[in-house]
Amino acid sequence: MSAILEINGVTAGYGAAPVLQDVSISVPTGTICAVLGANGAGKTTLLRTLSGLLKPTAGQVVFDGQDLREVKVEHLIRLGLAHVPEGRGVVTELTVDENLRLGGLWRKDRADARRALDEVYQLFEPLQRRRSSAGHQLSGGERQMLALGRALVARPKVLLLDEPSLGLAPRVTAQIMALLRQLRDDTGLTVLLVEQNVRSALSVADEGVVMSLGRVVVSTSAEQLRGDDELRHAYLGF
Incomplete structure (x- = not known):
């Protein structure tokens, strides 16, 4: 391999x-x-x-x-190459949806960026339910999911x-x-x-x-x- x-x-x-x-x-x-x-x-x-x-x-x-x-x-x-650092790195003032969209801002293929966002919500059902919640309102587990999800939106x-x-x-x-x-x-x-x-x-x-x-x-x-x-x-x- x-x-x-x-x-x-x-x-x-x-x-x-x-x-x-x-x-x-x-x-x-x-x-x-x-x-x-x-x-x-x-x-x-x-x-x-x-x-x-x-x-x-x-x-x-x-x-x-x-x-x-x-x-x-x-x-x-x-x-x-995507890096999720210790401490999760969530922007606490932004909503879940805004945090996730940050992960794909640089992408030129907007249609695939939207698909990637939808896929993250399917992977992390708690984020789907809290997509309008601010980062500081999330539990520790939800913040880790959000940090992971934001990295995955970039399709690393x-x-x-x-x-x-x-x-x-x-x-x-x-x-x-x-x-x-x-x-x-x-x-x-x-x-x-x-x-x-x-x-x-x-x-x-x-x-x-x-x-x-x-x-x-x-x-x-x-x-x-x-x-x-x-x-x-x-x-x-x-």
Whole structure:
């Protein structure tokens, strides 16, 4: 299976101190790749680097055959790379419908943008019921759905998803994970999933990457991670 996202020897950080050190990850097309590790492992920094919010000091990121060092941040979504950051990033003053439409403002195919909006409402029935509600009126689970939905309106090829279960009830977390599996199976969406809830992440992931202190220490199938007690105890705490 070919890789849609290749991270080759990337070093990046804040100021003079690197957080990521020589990180290499290959994400196959149409898979869910879970990036796991303790707080401070560099997981969020990895996503910020991939989405252009941080510039690597060494290494290369290739997305769908294109070197992202040559691409402006605002053009990444046009190429098909969408980032849902930790904290959900909903514009609380806007309604659900207005937030979702933001995800497709740049699209020239207005008819397909409308279809994408309708599809998001079908995926997330709570948003359909609350489409006129302001972002600040939503529950935590609804805000996560809204952030995901806004990214999906852009029809990305790869979704970078940072801690989607943070602060959510287990039932809502299970719904979000089931949706990611559905999107992978039905649309071929590729997901790079950063998640503290290791069990939930591995329940839907195809591939697993474990990071520690800014380095990749394990890269293998999710099935092997689930079955390797010694590795899980050493790096994942269960």
